[in-house]
Amino acid sequence: MERPINCPACDNAATKESGGNLFRIDCPECGEFNIGDAFNIPELTEEEKIKLRHWLYNLDKEDVTRLKNPINKSNKDKFFNNIKMPTILEKIDLVLNYLSNKTNYFFQEIEIYAGTDYRLFFCKNGRELVDILRHLIDETFIKGNLTLTYKSGEPKPPYKIQLMPKGLKYLEESGKNLKSDQCFIAMWFNDEMQNVYSDVINPAIEQGTGYKAMKIDNKEHVNYITDEIIKEIRRSKFMIADLTGYRGGVYYEAGFAFGLGLPVIFTCREDWKDNIPDKEDKTKIIQEGVHFDVKQRNMIFWKKDEPEEFKKALINRIGAVVGLNT
Ligand SMILES: [Zn+2]
Known part of the structure; x- marks a missing residue:
């Protein structure tokens, strides 16, 4: 009943x-x-x-x-x-991405029904969406008239919004490609780590969470950041940065992703966590651990002989940070 x-x-x-x-x-x-x-x-x-x-x-x-x-x-x-709540700024990015996906030619008018479409962008109500649209108009990212004229009793017409070149440029330059399902992996390239990648990291990403793993093999140019690497980081939704081996390139790539606003998940093999001093002269460091700037961050420390634990921890962390891609 x-x-x-x-x-x-x-x-x-x-x-x-x-x-x-x-x-x-x-x-x-x-x-x-x-x-x-x-x-x-x-x-x-x-x-x-x-x-x-x-x-x-x-x-x-x-x-x-x-x-x-x-x-x-x-x-x-x-x-x-499993559903990640966006921040206020991320809601703005969602709106811009939505408009960009619908725009096929310059100055095309995209219809937005604030009273129902607000749900798409995790807004509390239609008014919050209108506030976001107003902000984007003030920023000259979009153009549109937020005063609707219609007769009482008639259904409320949609807003007609145009994405402006400045808005498009912002999306492109910020690297906030929200449609992306790519995870960029920054890590040390040697044979041992290659095995960890293929046995643990790749399956955790692709089978465990449904994202696509992107790793650029640059054995020939160790520590050399290529244009291709920069391009692929920009295209990614998030990054996994493994700090094992104290590689300058990995720190550089993680910093770049961080600056773009991409979520970065840090991991490190346990024996590379702390500085290892010389046995005779304790003031001398023979192996550098995780840099203190990053050490304070939430990080997964993994053990060489516990690959399944590492895989599980990685899947959980990805789920918590960006949600599962199902
Ligand atoms: Zn309902």
């Missing part, structure tokens, strides 16, 4: 129907989805609601995924942890 309810995702008037021990919600805005267990609908935080609205909005109303795996108390944390 259908009963009225406030939609657990958007708080609008919706209906619920119990089936088995869960509820089928039918919301005019969010569509149909299953939620709850043992006749309880889990309490969602504001952030979880935003994530759920985003997830549902990206699914076609007919998509069966929305009826699989009801969100309940036991799986809710895992479900929401």
Whole structure:
């Protein structure tokens, strides 16, 4: 039997129907989805609601995924942890990327329905999206009229937004290619590390999290940063930087990615963590450990004889930092 309810995702008037021990919600805005267990609908935080609205909005109303795996108390944390909440600045990048993906020719007008499309960009409501659009207009990244004229009783027309060359240039130069599913790997190139790459790092990325691994073999030019490396870092969504071996090139590449705003996941083999002093003269360092500037960061220290542990830790960290690419 259908009963009225406030939609657990958007708080609008919706209906619920119990089936088995869960509820089928039918919301005019969010569509149909299953939620709850043992006749309880889990309490969602504001952030979880935003994530759920985003997830549902990206699914076609007919998509069966929305009826699989009801969100309940036991799986809710895992479900929401896999959806990364963007920062305010990242929301702005999402809007620009959206416009850029829809733009096929210069000054093409892209329609945005703020009242519903706000879900795409993890905004709290339509007003937040309008605020972002206003900011982008002030920055001359986009052009558009944010005053809508329409007769009462008529549906609200969309905003017509044009992406300006300055906005396009910003996207290109910032390297914020949000569509990218590439992970760039910066690491020491020797045979031993090559095995760690093919046995652990590559499968952790590609099978474990669904991203594409990009490593440039530059054995001939050890420590030489090529244009190709810079280009591929710009194209990437995030980076894994392994600090084993204290390679200058790896630090340089990580710094470059960091400057672009790319998330960098640091790893290092345990025996390269600390400085190793000379046995006779303790003031002399014979092997440099992780540089103190980076040592304070959250880092995965791995052991040579525990590859599975390293793989697991890497998959978890990628999931937490950029979300799984499924
Ligand atoms: Zn709803």
